[in-house]
Amino acid sequence: MLPTPLVKCDYDKIYEPSEDSFLLLDALEKEQGYLVEKFNGLVLVCEFGPGSGIVTTFMIQNRIPVGLNSVYLAVDVSPWAVEATLETAKLNNCDKGTVLDTVQGNLGTGLRKNQVDVLLFNPPYVPAEEVPEVPESKDDYKWLDLALDGGEDGMVVTQKVLDNLDSILSKNGVAYILFCARNHPEQVAEEMRLKGWKIDLVEHRKAGWEVLSVYRFSRN
Amino acid sequence: MKFLTTNFLKCSVSACDNSNDNFPLSFDGSKCELIQDTTIEFNPEFIMNVIDRVDWDAIVLVAQELGNNSLPAAKPVLGSVEGLTEDDMAVLRDLHLLFIQTSIKEGEMKCRNCGHIYYIKNGIPNLLLPPHLA
Numbered sequence: 001m002l003p004t005p006l007v008k009c010d011y012d013k014i015y016e017p018s019e020d021s022f023l024l025l026d027a028l029e030k031e032q033g034y035l036v037e038k039f040n041g042l043v044l045v046c047e048f049g050p051g052s053g054i055v056t057t058f059m060i061q062n063r064i065p066v067g068l069n070s071v072y073l074a075v076d077v078s079p080w081a082v083e084a085t086l087e088t089a090k091l092n093n094c095d096k097g098t099v100l101d102t103v104q105g106n107l108g109t110g111l112r113k114n115q116v117d118v119l120l121f122n123p124p125y126v127p128a129e130e131v132p133e134v135p136e137s138k139d140d141y142k143w144l145d146l147a148l149d150g151g152e153d154g155m156v157v158t159q160k161v162l163d164n165l166d167s168i169l170s171k172n173g174v175a176y177i178l179f180c181a182r183n184h185p186e187q188v189a190e191e192m193r194l195k196g197w198k199i200d201l202v203e204h205r206k207a208g209w210e211v212l213s214v215y216r217f218s219r220n
Numbered sequence: 221m222k223f224l225t226t227n228f229l230k231c232s233v234s235a236c237d238n239s240n241d242n243f244p245l246s247f248d249g250s251k252c253e254l255i256q257d258t259t260i261e262f263n264p265e266f267i268m269n270v271i272d273r274v275d276w277d278a279i280v281l282v283a284q285e286l287g288n289n290s291l292p293a294a295k296p297v298l299g300s301v302e303g304l305t306e307d308d309m310a311v312l313r314d315l316h317l318l319f320i321q322t323s324i325k326e327g328e329m330k331c332r333n334c335g336h337i338y339y340i341k342n343g344i345p346n347l348l349l350p351p352h353l354a
Contacts, residue, residue: 042269096259110232110347
């Protein structure tokens with residue numbers, strides 16, 4: 001089993017790594033072979049909503065997918081999360097010697113088209129009345145809500161990414177997205193299949209009262 | 221923000237997606253503070269892969285804006301890693317210095333289409349839009 005990064009963050013502001021985060025790490029560990037096979041040349045690994053930075057740091061620490069040929073980009077709407085991601089990388093000695101940048105931004109809206117080779121996304125998947133507004137001030141206490149609340153069916157933010165997946169991913173690109181059962185992932189996967197995507201279930205686990213899964217999206 | 225990252229960012233305004241001027245963002249060299257990070261080892265193969273991948277015209281343009289006029293107009297053509305000459309290695313070292321070691325610590329970048337300005341603070345670019353543009 002690959003090592004899990006150390007994380008020390010202020011959990012009033014940053015989502016504390018939990019079962020969902022660890023399931024995504026397990027999924028990525030399992031996918032190492034697939035990713036090494038799939039890519040040659042430069043691989044741009046991009047995470048949306050890194051929060052503490054545990055997933056991106058895990059990728060760097062374990063040189064996934066291809067050690068010295070990967071560059072990492074972590075995009076989060078929260079100013080606390082972009083800082084925490086760099087701090088977590090540093091805490092695990094993954095900041096020096098690595099091509100890692102963090103960007104404050106809204107999902108893929110600020111990324112050049114068709115550049116991401118490996119997209120990682122543990123979204124705000126909790127069903128909620130609405131997706132919270134982006135706070136105006138960094139000192140607002142509501143930043144953490146953005147990491148959790150996913151609007152109707154917990155799918156509003158994830159759906160935005162799925163709708164734009166074709167322009168986010170490179171030609172050979174692949175996305176790993178986490179779902180909970182209340183997101184109706186099988187239904188979502190079926191809709192994406194109808195749009196021509198190949199969808200595979202990579203990991204599936206009951207965690208307390210939640211049933212979590214990680215799906216891989218790639219082009220046919 | 222590493223110089224290389226400028227090749228992956230565009231304007232966040234969705235209306236600009238219909239324009240060819242939303243990439244690369246335009247940098248005001250006089251307002252950018254550059255720093256060098258020497259902790260990343262030079263790896264010729266990696267730099268060759270970067271060259272393969274990047275939009276070279278955008279690299280040249282942004283480099284010029286940041287005060288580096290030394291890049292050739294056309295993407296360097298290099299053979300295999302095994303067959304690299306000393307001149308090739310010199311080119312790759314220069315590009316390693318530019319792509320990976322050079323970071324923008326403070327500065328601003330502007331969309332060539334809509335003119336919206338994005339700031340880089342403490343090495344982190346902020347591509348979020350104000351509510352009226354989002």
